[in-house]
Amino acid sequence: MLFKKFGVLLVSNQTIIHVPVLLLHRSQLDSTQWDDFIAASPQQILYAYSWYLDTVSPDWKALVLTENGQWQAVMPLPCRQKWGLKVIHQPFFCQLLGIFTHSNVDFREASNLLLSQLTTSFRYVSIYTGCFAAQTVFPNSLKIKKASNIVLPLHLPYTVLFQNYSNDRKTNLKRAQRFGWQSKQSTDIEPIIQLFQRNHSSQIVGGVSEKAYDLLRKLTAVLAQKNTLRLVYATKDGRIEAGALFAIFENRIIYLFNAASPTGRKGNGRTWLIDQIIQEYASTDFVFDFESPELASIASFYQSFGGVEETYTQFTFNDLPFPLKQIQNWRIEKLA
Known part of the structure; x- marks a missing residue:
């Protein structure tokens, strides 16, 4: 299923553009296009390449910002099935993901757009880790924790x-x-x-x-x-x-x-x-x-x-229906 939401993105030359945010399944993503984009991104890291994600999270998805058919930023999302829902969970052997941008795109603005779309596309993020700009505006519904490597x-x-x-x-x-x-x-x-x-x-x-x-x-x-x-x-x-x-x-x-x-x-x-x-x-x-x-x-x-x-930043998100939301919150508090 394809979700689309429009946002405003500021590029490095101060031009404001309106861009669609797409939620794409792995099957809708061309491996060469994806890997070339990650390789050229200032945020490039091993964990974000398609072949690596295919191994540690075969059912992964991605949020993609586009302008005139050209990708401006992407956010890989390691997904798995739980409670009949698609949920996000950082897999083993994959310490960091996050936002990856075209070199001329404002990283903070791209992060704000993609994170906003994340909370409307998914109901549960058990854990997600990535590097984000200091000025990133995280949705209030995300529980944020700073961690270090x-x-x-x-x-x-x-x-x-x-x-x-x-x-x-x-x-x-x-x-x-x-x-x-x-x-x-x-x-x-x-x-x-x-x-x-x-x-x-x-x-x-x-x-x-x-x-x-x-x-x-x-x-x-x-x-x-x-x-x-x-x-x-x-x-x-x-x-x-x-x-x-x-x-x-x-x-x-x-x-x-x-x-x-x-x-x-x-x-x-x-x-x-x-x-x-x-x-x-x-x-x-x-x-x-x-x-x-x-x-x-x-x-x-x-x-x-x-x-x-x-x-880096670690966050969780819980918008599960009753009583799953309460049960998960109780389990997390018990393990804390």
């Missing part, structure tokens, strides 16, 4: 980057180097999944479903096909004890997934693997994206590499 620009020489490590991180890296790790590159995701299942999954509230692991397997295969996969294991005496999965695309290195055994943790295997990548890409225009969760202990670990905070 840890990133490390790699434009400096490695010697300088290393000096910016915390004292604890320098000490643990030296211990890792003395531990005698060997590096093994691979496209086989199973060892890191097994490490996670044995050593980390029990710490996840509610556990980890097999669907999440299947999604990781599919995503790894797609990343390998697109030549963006870097899967590295740290081995000791021929045994895999730690692993790190990176997606390397354009100028960003995304730390998508990791796991370690007790031996891997004792020997600081993941510190060693991260440092190997930092050494390799030092003095380049790449940014190391830790894809940091909202956990103080993990954020602190990533900051110990000299990482800095990168803020």
